[in-house]
Amino acid sequence: MDLALAPIRTVEPAIEARLRLAFPSKTFQIKRVPPVLTVKEFERVVRLTPFIGLAWLGIKPDPASGRLLAAAMRWRLTMIVKASSSLEARFKGDRMDIGMDAMIDVAAALLQGAVFDGIGASAVTGAEAVYADGWSDDATVVANLDFEVRYQFSPAALQxxxxxxxxxxxxxxxxxxxxxxxxxxxxxxxxxxx
Structure with a gap:
């Protein structure tokens, strides 16, 4: 049995590699997170800004996929920016910080229509501004970008x-x-x- 063939284990590194094309590890933290962050988790990751959390949301199988699972694997990016200068920099960025607008635009461009070799193509399904309940730092902004990756998988591969x-x-x-x-x-x- 080769667990490296399991769908989530195959798709996750491909997504991160795609994101690293424009979000280098020198500047951006990319970590797996749950779809909804607890306050304690948020307090931990907000220190890592600019931060991109990668959350697995679920799998939406095609109704008639049969023995070969044809599905859309749903993912979410949770992006956090904390501006070190003006409040305007939260969104537009400045020479010190990237803004949230640029992070959303770049992430959407990277993931819309991307083809992952041997897996399938991705499509952005939504993006929205969110907030951390109980967090009162005006310099911090948070947004989610949801996307899905189409794939086919045969459980026979796991033997x-x-x-x-x-x-x-x-x-x-x-x-x-x-x-x-x-x-x-x-x-x-x-x-x-x-």
């Missing part, structure tokens, strides 16, 4: 045939040793689709 294969995925409730403790007695192998 899940035995209970050990599922356990390696982190499917911990499949515990053949202890059905009495809530595990599943599943010593049989899964037959591949033919």
């Amino acid at each position: 899940l045939k035995t209970i050990d294969d599922f356990t390696a995925l982190g499917v911990t409730w499949l515990n053949a040793d202890s059905p009495a403790a809530g595990g599943v007695d599943a010593p049989q192998t899964v037959q591949p689709n033919s």
Whole structure:
């Protein structure tokens, strides 16, 4: 079983590589975050500005994809800018800081219609200004940019045939040793689709 073939593990590094074309690591932090940041998480990442959080939102399968999963994987960029000079710099930037307007424009340009080799194409599905509830620093602005990546995936690529294969995925409730403790007695192998 090769987990490197799993959809999220394949798409995430491709997205980050695409973003790095215009958001170099010297200046921009790009980190995985949950779709909704808690106050504590926000307080942690706001110190890393300019910051781009990459959040996985979900998968929207095509209704008739059959055994081959054809779907749109939904993602969100949470972008945070804290201006060090004027409040106007929050949006327009200055010689010291990038502004939020430029971050949104560049991220949208990078992700709209981008083709990820061996995966599929992406499309921007929305962008909006957001705020951190309870955060009162006027110099900080936050925006989300939502996008999706079209892809096709066959579970056969994971070669899940035995209970050990599922356990390696982190499917911990499949515990053949202890059905009495809530595990599943599943010593049989899964037959591949033919």
